[in-house]
Each structure stands twice: as structure tokens, then as C-alpha cells.
Amino acid sequence: MTPVIQLIKKQIIPETVDRTPDRFQVFTEKQLDKIAVLSRLSEQHRFEMRVVSTVLPFRVNQYVLDYLINWNNIPDDPMFQLVFPQKGMLSEQDFEQMATVLKSTTDRSLIQQTANEIRQRLNPHPAEQLSLNVPSIEEQSAEGIQHKYRETVLFFPGQGQVCHSFCSFCFRWAQFIGDKNLRFSNKEAEQLHTYLVKHKKITDLLITGGDPMVMKTDHLVSYLEPLLRPEFKHVQTIRIGTKSLSFWPQRFVNDADADALLALFSRLVKAGKHVALMAHFNHWREMSTLITQEAIQRIRATGVVIRTQSPLLNHINNDPDIWAQMWREQVRLGMVPYYMFVERDTGARHYFEVPLARTWEVYRQAIQKVSGLARTARGPSMSTGPGKIEIHGVSEINGEKVFVLRFIQARNPDWVQRPFFAKYDTDATWLDQLRPAFGEEKFFFQDEYDAMLLKQISPRAY
Numbered sequence: 152m153t154p155v156i157q158l159i160k161k162q163i164i165p166e167t168v169d170r171t172p173d174r175f176q177v178f179t180e181k182q183l184d185k186i187a188v189l190s191r192l193s194e195q196h197r198f199e200m201r202v203v204s205t206v207l208p209f210r211v212n213q214y215v216l217d218y219l220i221n222w223n224n225i226p227d228d229p230m231f232q233l234v235f236p237q238k239g240m241l242s243e244q245d246f247e248q249m250a251t252v253l254k255s256t257t258d259r260s261l262i263q264q265t266a267n268e269i270r271q272r273l274n275p276h277p278a279e280q281l282s283l284n285v286p287s288i289e290e291q292s293a294e295g296i297q298h299k300y301r302e303t304v305l306f307f308p309g310q311g312q313v314c315h316s317f318c319s320f321c322f323r324w325a326q327f328i329g330d331k332n333l334r335f336s337n338k339e340a341e342q343l344h345t346y347l348v349k350h351k352k353i354t355d356l357l358i359t360g361g362d363p364m365v366m367k368t369d370h371l372v373s374y375l376e377p378l379l380r381p382e383f384k385h386v387q388t389i390r391i392g393t394k395s396l397s398f399w400p401q402r403f404v405n406d407a408d409a410d411a412l413l414a415l416f417s418r419l420v421k422a423g424k425h426v427a428l429m430a431h432f433n434h435w436r437e438m439s440t441l442i443t444q445e446a447i448q449r450i451r452a453t454g455v456v457i458r459t460q461s462p463l464l465n466h467i468n469n470d471p472d473i474w475a476q477m478w479r480e481q482v483r484l485g486m487v488p489y490y491m492f493v494e495r496d497t498g499a500r501h502y503f504e505v506p507l508a509r510t511w512e513v514y515r516q517a518i519q520k521v522s523g524l525a526r527t528a529r530g531p532s533m534s535t536g537p538g539k540i541e542i543h544g545v546s547e548i549n550g551e552k553v554f555v556l557r558f559i560q561a562r563n564p565d566w567v568q569r570p571f572f573a574k575y576d577t578d579a580t581w582l583d584q585l586r587p588a589f590g591e592e593k594f595f596f597q598d599e600y601d602a603m604l605l606k607q608i609s610p611r612a613y
């Protein structure tokens with residue numbers, strides 16, 4: 152154990168860490184009534200939560216209930232909004248439809264049918280994820296792999312397709328509602344390894360989910376340890392996307408295989424891989440518990456870098472002060488702010504989305520409040536079909552007010568870092584609501600992207 156960790160343990164263990172739950176106890180929509188603290192809410196409020204959780208995924212654990220949510224500030228508390236369903240997350244019409252069915256029947260199949268009908272209206276698969284990004288290996292599509300940008304492959308391990316708690320805004324919500332057809336998953340490490348060996352331009356592997364940190368360390372070892380062999384030398388970086396530092400920091404501190412996990416991290420780093428934990432934090436509150444801070448220290452002591460990301464979300468963090476404080480705190484704890492995303496065009500988007508003009512204001516004001524070390528956060532960025540598009544700014548050119556945009560990541564690498572312009576629009580929340588400026592008909596990438604959609608080109612073609 153390093154001195155840093157000893158110091159922190161001495162400071163925190165007696166009071167707080169011992170009181171934090173170390174047994175993982177979870178509640179899903181079927182157990183909403185079993186969450187004792189919800190008895191503080193009105194019957195009507197609880198019914199509303201039941202209606203919404205019949206359509207959108209819900210899952211919370213005892214640690215989140217006890218340590219993250221401020222129950223004296225319900226329903227406005229950002230952590231409450233982050234995990235608990237709210238009436239406004241469905242349109243009025245969809246809400247009424249579901250409420251009527253729940254009031255009139257207990258027939259599971261009728262309830263499911265209505266829920267599925269509503270889900271289909273919520274754009275379950277944004278940005279052509281299913282059609283364009285799934286590569287094939289010997290004519291068989293490799294379902295647990297997505298390859299959109301030349302140098303980076305996403306891998307969805309079969310055992311990591313759930314999270315310790317669900318976020319109410321999650322753009323991967325469709326994976327969690329039990330329909331196996333909608334799920335990306337991959338039980339075979341082999342398929343991943345075969346794909347990586349064949350594609351030497353891939354430098355980055357991004358393990359994602361769900362949350363890969365729900366997996367036992369043994370599983371992670373079987374995916375990651377083989378990457379130390381010479382045929383994987385081109386895979387320099389292993390990123391792991393996770394919300395576990397917020398929702399279950401015990402994973403890195405006192406879970407039975409926490410030490411084995413950290414030992415795996417150390418081995419990968421010592422063997423020369425860059426290992427980055429891509430941590431999702433939506434609010435500084437999530438970093439305020441001592442056990443999360445201890446988890447961060449333990450991870451950093453292995454040489455793993457923690458980078459952070461979050462969308463800008465109405466009801467949760469639509470405020471430059473929240474972002475500035477979050478980024479400052481991240482830098483203080485030794486993490487690197489990486490992305491600010493725009494809420495995606497799926498699921499409960501209408502509840503969480505913020506106009507693009509406002510996202511830029513929040514980003515700009517937050518960046519102005521922090522030092523250069525926290526200005527590593529890129530964005531606000533829209534993850535669209537053609538690529539990640541950054542709202543670079545608002546300007547006026549020849550008397551026309553415009554958004555200045557640019558790709559920070561694109562299906563064709565040649566599109567990256569070329570400024571392009573859209574008509575300024577106070578209400579637009581996504582790319583499909585933007586029109587090219589200066590009377591142009593299309594954005595510069597449109598024809599090429601349309602051709603990709605027709606031919607289903609994956610980035611390996613470049």
C-alpha cells in the first residue's frame with residue numbers, strides 16, 4: 152500500500168467508510184414500494200414514478216439512497232433527478248396512456264405492450280448505432296463491437312451490460328429494458344481479440360456497457376490480460392467507461408475482488424499500456440463522499456488515469472457554477488476533465504435537453520471560472536451520426552448570426568477540425584434542427600455521409 156492511501160485511510164476510515172454499506176443492495180421498478188424513504192412522498196408522486204418506471208429503466212442502490220441524495224430537497228435535488236423517474240420524463244400524452252393502463256389492469260402483457268409502444272416513439276437507437284457501427288467478422292456481425300472512428304473500437308462485454316444504478320437521462324436506456332434484440336452484448340473475448348489483431352490502425356479500445364465495472368475482476372482479466380501479447384502492441388490505450396465511482400465506489404475499495412482489480416490495472420500500466428478510466432460525474436456531489444475519494448486515490452496509485460465526462464442536463468447541472476466546481480474538484484482529486492456532452496436525442500430528452508445556445512453559454516462561463524488545468528474539458532459536443540460536433544461558439548459574419556461548429560471526431564477523419572457554420576437559433580437542441588448558414592443548402596459533409604448510410608461503410612474503409 153502506498154503512503155498516499157495510508158494517509159487517507161487514517162483520516163477517513165473511523166467515521167465514514169465504516170458506515171458506508173459494503174453489501175450491494177439494489178432496487179428496481181418492481182421494488183419501488185420497498186424503498187423506505189419514499190414513504191415521505193405523496194401517493195400521487197409515487198404513482199407518477201411507477202408510471203414512468205414502467206417505460207424507462209429504473210435501478211438504484213442503497214449507497215446512492217443514503218449518501219448521494221439530499222432527501223430534504225425533493226424533488227429538486229439533482230441526485231434525486233439523476234436516478235428517480237419524474238413525471239416530465241414522458242410527454243403528457245405518453246404519461247396519460249401509461250397511467251390509464253396501470254389504473255385499469257394488472258395484466259402484465261398489456262402493460263408491457265403499452266410500454267413497448269411508447270418506447271418505440273422515444274428514438275431508442277440514436278445516431279445509427281445499430282446499422283452503421285457494427286462491424287462483421289467473416290460475414291458474421293460482431294454484435295458486441297462498435298467501430299465508428301478509425302482509431303477507437305467500443306466493446307460491450309456481455310457481463311457488463313447493467314449498471315450499479317441507472318441514470319434517468321441515459322442514452323443507452325433501450326439496453327436496459329429487457330429486450331434482448333436491442334442489446335449490444337458479447338460473450339466472447341475471442342471475437343474482440345480477433346477483430347483487434349486484424350485491424351492494426353486501432354490504437355484505442357474502449358470497454359463500455361452498461362458499466363464494465365459491474366463485472367467480476369476475473370472477467371475483466373480474460374478480456375484485458377491477452378492484450379499484453381505482442382500481436383496487440385498497436386492497442387496502446389485501454390479506456391474503461393464507468394459510473395462506478397459515483398454509484399458504487401466500493402468496487403475499488405472493499406469489494407471482495409477490489410484488490411485483484413487494482414492489481415490488474417497495475418499490470419497493464421507496468422506493461423506499457425495507457426489505461427484510462429472514463430468516469431461519469433454529472434455533479435460535484437458525486438465526488439463528495441470519502442469512499443469515492445479513497446477509490447480515486449487507490450485507482451491513481453496504480454498509474455491509471457481518470458478522465459471525466461458528463462452531458463449538460465436540465466434539472467441536474469444546467470448551471471456554470473456547478474460545472475466550474477465539478478471541474479475544480481476533479482483537478483484537485485487528480486482527475487482530468489475530458490468531455491461536456493449535449494444531451495442526446497433519445498429517451499427522456501425533452502426533460503433534460505438544453506438549447507445549444509445555452510450549452511455554449513454554460514461551457515464558456517464555466518471555463519472562464521477555472522484554471523488552465525481544468526480547461527481540458529472539450530465541448531459542448533453532440534454525438535451525432537456523422538461524428539462528435541462541438542459548438543465552438545456564436546459569431547456574426549457579414550451581418551448573419553451563426554453557430555461556429557466543428558467535428559472533434561468524425562466518421563471521415565478528414566472532416567475533423569474544419570470550422571463550419573449554422574444559422575443561429577435560440578431554440579435548437581440538436582443537429583437536425585440546425586440549418587447551414589449563408590444560404591447554403593447542406594453542410595459540407597452531408598453528401599459523403601448520405602453515401603455512407605447507403606453503403607453502410609464502416610471506418611475500416613478509410
Ligand SMILES: *Cc1c(COP(=O)(O)O)cnc(C)c1O
Binds near residue numbers: 297300304357534559
Ligand atoms: C466518443 C467516441 C469515441 C472516442 O472518441 P475520442 O475523441 O477518442 O474520445 C469512440 N467511439 C464512439 C462511438 C464515440 O462516441
